[in-house]
Amino acid sequence: MKKRLSSLYHPPTPSYNKRGRLLIVGSVAFDSIQTPFGKINKTLGGSASYFSLAASFFTKPSVVAVVGDDFTDKYRQILEKKKVDLSGLQTAKGKSFHWGGKYSFDLNNRDTLFTHLNVFEHFKPKLSARHKSASHVFLGNIHPKLQLGVLSQIKKPKLVGLDTMNFWIKKTPKELAKILKLADIFVINDSEARELSKEHNLMKAAGKIIAMMKKNPILIIKRGEYGLLMFGKNQIFHLPGFPLEDVIDPTGAGDSFAGGLFGYLSKTGNHSWQNLKRACVAGSVLASFSVEKLGTQRLQEVTRRDIGKRFGEFKRLTHFDNR
Amino acid sequence: MKKRLSSLYHPPTPSYNKRGRLLIVGSVAFDSIQTPFGKINKTLGGSASYFSLAASFFTKPSVVAVVGDDFTDKYRQILEKKKVDLSGLQTAKGKSFHWGGKYSFDLNNRDTLFTHLNVFEHFKPKLSARHKSASHVFLGNIHPKLQLGVLSQIKKPKLVGLDTMNFWIKKTPKELAKILKLADIFVINDSEARELSKEHNLMKAAGKIIAMMKKNPILIIKRGEYGLLMFGKNQIFHLPGFPLEDVIDPTGAGDSFAGGLFGYLSKTGNHSWQNLKRACVAGSVLASFSVEKLGTQRLQEVTRRDIGKRFGEFKRLTHFDNR
Numbered sequence: 001m002k003k004r005l006s007s008l009y010h011p012p013t014p015s016y017n018k019r020g021r022l023l024i025v026g027s028v029a030f031d032s033i034q035t036p037f038g039k040i041n042k043t044l045g046g047s048a049s050y051f052s053l054a055a056s057f058f059t060k061p062s063v064v065a066v067v068g069d070d071f072t073d074k075y076r077q078i079l080e081k082k083k084v085d086l087s088g089l090q091t092a093k094g095k096s097f098h099w100g101g102k103y104s105f106d107l108n109n110r111d112t113l114f115t116h117l118n119v120f121e122h123f124k125p126k127l128s129a130r131h132k133s134a135s136h137v138f139l140g141n142i143h144p145k146l147q148l149g150v151l152s153q154i155k156k157p158k159l160v161g162l163d164t165m166n167f168w169i170k171k172t173p174k175e176l177a178k179i180l181k182l183a184d185i186f187v188i189n190d191s192e193a194r195e196l197s198k199e200h201n202l203m204k205a206a207g208k209i210i211a212m213m214k215k216n217p218i219l220i221i222k223r224g225e226y227g228l229l230m231f232g233k234n235q236i237f238h239l240p241g242f243p244l245e246d247v248i249d250p251t252g253a254g255d256s257f258a259g260g261l262f263g264y265l266s267k268t269g270n271h272s273w274q275n276l277k278r279a280c281v282a283g284s285v286l287a288s289f290s291v292e293k294l295g296t297q298r299l300q301e302v303t304r305r306d307i308g309k310r311f312g313e314f315k316r317l318t319h320f321d322n323r
Numbered sequence: 324m325k326k327r328l329s330s331l332y333h334p335p336t337p338s339y340n341k342r343g344r345l346l347i348v349g350s351v352a353f354d355s356i357q358t359p360f361g362k363i364n365k366t367l368g369g370s371a372s373y374f375s376l377a378a379s380f381f382t383k384p385s386v387v388a389v390v391g392d393d394f395t396d397k398y399r400q401i402l403e404k405k406k407v408d409l410s411g412l413q414t415a416k417g418k419s420f421h422w423g424g425k426y427s428f429d430l431n432n433r434d435t436l437f438t439h440l441n442v443f444e445h446f447k448p449k450l451s452a453r454h455k456s457a458s459h460v461f462l463g464n465i466h467p468k469l470q471l472g473v474l475s476q477i478k479k480p481k482l483v484g485l486d487t488m489n490f491w492i493k494k495t496p497k498e499l500a501k502i503l504k505l506a507d508i509f510v511i512n513d514s515e516a517r518e519l520s521k522e523h524n525l526m527k528a529a530g531k532i533i534a535m536m537k538k539n540p541i542l543i544i545k546r547g548e549y550g551l552l553m554f555g556k557n558q559i560f561h562l563p564g565f566p567l568e569d570v571i572d573p574t575g576a577g578d579s580f581a582g583g584l585f586g587y588l589s590k591t592g593n594h595s596w597q598n599l600k601r602a603c604v605a606g607s608v609l610a611s612f613s614v615e616k617l618g619t620q621r622l623q624e625v626t627r628r629d630i631g632k633r634f635g636e637f638k639r640l641t642h643f644d645n646r
Binding site: 280 | 546549568570638641
């Protein structure tokens, strides 16, 4: 047991394409963020950026997305430095997707100041032969039709993850219902879970959402600073948010979580309940680092040693029989 | 290790006054409760009632409180049936403390409809020789002056627990500061912690509150359905609320938690960090049962076997390396 634990705390160097080949489709974008602790303009953002940076600590993720011709090498290099495969990142004429947001004093609410879809509006992902053979696929928060379009190109996916948001729950319920039936792991936040299920109690909400999915799926409900609940077949797992004194910028926390989760699963190739729990810890570790600085800064500088250390801290935080 | 675990899951029959003698001072009262799922009129309530019922699964708690002559045998027998020592329960001329409250549809908010202090207004606790020798003392949520008055009568307390509420934080800050310095374990909810520390971030709030206490105290911040954070010397422990499909009545959940916590600590006589964690689980188990029915009904019927079972469920819910 001791050996297994220590290997957990010090995850081995990422081995590429051995167990799994991880593909993420989502947005690569510019973010302009205002928080009570600072602001940053046109920084690297988007779900696929956070996801792939987080996943890069465990495996070599491939990104499928589109950017404009304003997406210069400066941005591209942030991802390439972490060995993220950008061969599926199309460049289209025009401007990159740009999001602007402002957080309330306690970071619990945020206003979207603007959403310029730009080149993303006409995005039609077409996968390369290599990407079609991905084993692990994460369908980031984009139009369910695009998610379906990507998934239909993958030959034999072993594990399909799915994210969505209130907007799609309201606007495209039919398409969402279709993609929901194809996902193995659905990652959603608590307010979205309540909206989708029309149930306030999260346990009941989970039951209803699971009934919309394939047989024996995994549902992960994120609760912000309160952590997450993971639902499996007759099993529930809870993990708190890592207690931090200084949360600077929550942007991308959910995507960093998903990236750590899928990076870990793709790396280990083990989808057992026990390993899913550890993958949730991996995701939460990455999310907890992500929020410590503005934008993706912290994900760029954090080391695998830091990650291993916080893994152990999560255990001390939550276990009550670890003598 | 296996043996220790199984003894946890099946706590032995309460042994009385062996390791510790537990005393609670608080209210014994009538509650009239309205929730979206039902209502109940003039049922047994008050912090000392919930506390002692919860603690009774581990030890034989003594209650110090006052009731009116309308507190008939019917009520008294609920506590006596669980071997709660009522020799310190004074009866005064007049009516018992009576609280009325109404919960919102999602149980997250409640309005106090009335608070009739009645005989409680002139309560001056005077301890018997036996009660003065208590080893474990819990000062329930009453006027800090009364808490000080009770504590000053205890000869050699081994462990002092303290509860309070927003009202005393605002109205009697000096007296509260005094009693805070005498407590070993302070149990408080998150909104109270923020009000007392004037800090929104709970980690910072905890640091400030600990600085108001004696050296190396234990601070437990309760977060309702999200569970709790326990702060010790350079250590933090998190425990989620037990995920329940049907929460019927949150009244007394905090008192049931404190009762399970102190019952367990008094029973085991072990105040180590590891055992404090297990005591938090014991408290959370009792709190999770308490909310499953109106008033104290569920605490009256739950068995030690049920408690042991949920202990194990808490472990499966939170541990990620329990192979």
